[in-house]
Amino acid sequence: MIVLSDIVVTFSKGTPLEATALRGIDLIVPAGQFLTVIGSNGAGKSTALNVIAGLIKPTSGRVVIDGLDVTAWPIHKRAQLISRVFQDPKMGTCEDMTILENFALARGRTKPRGFSFAIDGGIRNEAAERLEPLKLGLETRLDDKVGLLSGGQRQAISLLMATTGQTRVLLLDEHTAALDPKIRETVLEWTRSIVLEFKLTTVMVTHSMAQALQYGDRTLMFHRGRIVFDVSGEERRSMSVVDLLNLFKRDQGEDLSDDALLLD
Amino acid sequence: MVVMSLYEFLGTIEIGLVFGIVALGAFLSFRVLGFPDLTVEGSFPLGAAVVATLIVGWGWDPWGATLAAAGAGFGAGIATAYLNVRFNILHILAGILLAISLYSINLRIMDGPNKPLLGARTIFSVFEGWKTPAYMLSPILILIVVVVIKIALDLFLSTGIGMGMRAAGANPAMAAANGIDVGRMKLLGIGLANALTAFAGALFAQIYGAADAYMGIGVIIVGLASVIVGMTILPSRTIWQATLACLIGALLYRFAVALALNAGFLGLKASDVQLVTALLVAVTLIVQSSGSGMGRLLRKIGSR
Numbered sequence: 001m002i003v004l005s006d007i008v009v010t011f012s013k014g015t016p017l018e019a020t021a022l023r024g025i026d027l028i029v030p031a032g033q034f035l036t037v038i039g040s041n042g043a044g045k046s047t048a049l050n051v052i053a054g055l056i057k058p059t060s061g062r063v064v065i066d067g068l069d070v071t072a073w074p075i076h077k078r079a080q081l082i083s084r085v086f087q088d089p090k091m092g093t094c095e096d097m098t099i100l101e102n103f104a105l106a107r108g109r110t111k112p113r114g115f116s117f118a119i120d121g122g123i124r125n126e127a128a129e130r131l132e133p134l135k136l137g138l139e140t141r142l143d144d145k146v147g148l149l150s151g152g153q154r155q156a157i158s159l160l161m162a163t164t165g166q167t168r169v170l171l172l173d174e175h176t177a178a179l180d181p182k183i184r185e186t187v188l189e190w191t192r193s194i195v196l197e198f199k200l201t202t203v204m205v206t207h208s209m210a211q212a213l214q215y216g217d218r219t220l221m222f223h224r225g226r227i228v229f230d231v232s233g234e235e236r237r238s239m240s241v242v243d244l245l246n247l248f249k250r251d252q253g254e255d256l257s258d259d260a261l262l263l264d
Numbered sequence: 265m266v267v268m269s270l271y272e273f274l275g276t277i278e279i280g281l282v283f284g285i286v287a288l289g290a291f292l293s294f295r296v297l298g299f300p301d302l303t304v305e306g307s308f309p310l311g312a313a314v315v316a317t318l319i320v321g322w323g324w325d326p327w328g329a330t331l332a333a334a335g336a337g338f339g340a341g342i343a344t345a346y347l348n349v350r351f352n353i354l355h356i357l358a359g360i361l362l363a364i365s366l367y368s369i370n371l372r373i374m375d376g377p378n379k380p381l382l383g384a385r386t387i388f389s390v391f392e393g394w395k396t397p398a399y400m401l402s403p404i405l406i407l408i409v410v411v412v413i414k415i416a417l418d419l420f421l422s423t424g425i426g427m428g429m430r431a432a433g434a435n436p437a438m439a440a441a442n443g444i445d446v447g448r449m450k451l452l453g454i455g456l457a458n459a460l461t462a463f464a465g466a467l468f469a470q471i472y473g474a475a476d477a478y479m480g481i482g483v484i485i486v487g488l489a490s491v492i493v494g495m496t497i498l499p500s501r502t503i504w505q506a507t508l509a510c511l512i513g514a515l516l517y518r519f520a521v522a523l524a525l526n527a528g529f530l531g532l533k534a535s536d537v538q539l540v541t542a543l544l545v546a547v548t549l550i551v552q553s554s555g556s557g558m559g560r561l562l563r564k565i566g567s568r
Binding site for chain 1: 420422423424425426427428430431434435437438439440441442443444445446501
């Protein structure tokens with residue numbers, strides 16, 4: 001479970017460049033919920049994700065994960081509870097290391113790293129077992145460097161790495177935005193099945209309204225540092241992108257001007 | 265034409281191997297951690313100063329003194345990395361700050377600009393009284409030490425912590441997201457790199473017969489030259505190959521410099537060594553990055 005209480009984030013506070021990215025966000029994501037988050041550029045959705053992951057320290061407010069107040073925890077400590085897939089496929093993996101070495105790194109997220117060898121038979125079997133269902137043939141290329149793989153393949157590996165070990169919270173930061181449309185659907189389907197399989201509390205930030213409604217079981221929209229609507233259940237199931245736009249227009253008294261939200 | 269006598273040849277191998285240890289340190293800081301560390305300009309003479317002072321002044325066992333020198337280097341590396349990690353001082357500047365402070369510290373340690381080790385017990389004293397002359401045996405001793413260090417480094421970099429260190433250098437954001445404390449990895453890695461450099465300094469002082477406050481000048485570029493020359497000639501896919509390439513690079517670099525200085529027709533003097541080194545590094549980097557026919561040709565040869 002993720003609890004954000006009254007999160008305020010102000011960048012460059014006290015300077016002429018002062019900008020408030022989040023204006024008092026209160027949010028509870030119950031354990032096992034798959035939340036999708038949408039919003040135009042600068043709405044605050046990525047900032048909110050970074051506050052949960054620990055990349056941004058909130059100016060005020062608290063972050064609680066599974067009952068632990070993690071507000072003051074550095075990123076690497078939060079990683080015991082949170083795993084993350086980045087937007088850029090290059091970010092989620094180390095390209096100079098082999099597929100297997102990357103898996104071994106990810107295993108260290110929840111298992112303490114020591115002076116024993118990072119690669120053993122256990123991790124080799126585990127990596128092969130998890131890669132096999134993707135039908136990409138990667139299980140036979142465990143000793144290839146990740147730099148040789150395509151963006152989609154790397155993102156698939158990132159997703160599997162993020163779900164090795166005892167993961168509770170999975171953060172997806174527009175993780176399909178940099179992929180070509182063909183592989184995008186595939187990666188989203190893998191995401192859906194992995195989240196279901198491990199019953200993960202998931203926050204997926206996306207740029208696409210259609211994607212936000214199609215996946216997960218609750219959708220939030222950020223606008224100018226606030227959550228402007230929060231839909232789930234029956235209401236959400238019957239919703240189309242047009243309904244979402246109308247809802248936004250009614251509440252905010254303005255049209256959404258960001259085309260990127262409507263495309264894809 | 266005899267370019268080099270056997271004595272000179274073995275001496276070049278010996279010094280090349282010692283600088284191979286410096287190259288392994290440079291590999292760890294520059295290549296593994298992506299941290300251009302200039303501390304080595306001070307930690308190399310630090311190792312020499314510590315070993316000479318402990319052996320001559322305190323009557324320490326030479327091996328104990330050599331290990332203590334490595335420990336001192338570790339401390340120097342930690343100090344540089346701490347300035348960078350904790351106070352966000354630019355890595356290069358942090359290294360320069362440590363290097364110039366170490367210049368003063370080394371003068372304090374030795375209580376003067378140098379400390380002779382002539383006649384003192386060194387790690388090479390075991391060969392006294394052997395039939396084979398020491399100049400033939402000491403390169404073998406150094407070779408054994410260097411091989412042990414190389415294997416230890418290879419093994420370390422394949423442990424959980426070592427792999428975490430590689431990730432911290434290659435992709436810090438990903439490393440942190442996977443629970444790696446990137447700052448702590450820099451402290452450990454830069455500490456180890458300087459421990460290796462100081463260890464090499466301690467060996468060098470025992471070969472050379474003295475520690476000198478000025479012996480650190482250009483060490484950084486020698487270490488880097490070895491890494492670059494080695495990696496260019498032997499492109500490596502694994503850590504095991506990369507560290508081997510560093511050692512071979514250090515040897516080749518030493519021979520290149522020795523030959524350049526020996527070739528009378530070039531008119532070079534021993535004091536030109538730094539200039540020759542800088543030129544060698546610059547030419548290697550230019551060849552690596554240029555799309556010229558020469559560059560392509562050399563890369564082709566290199567990748568074979």
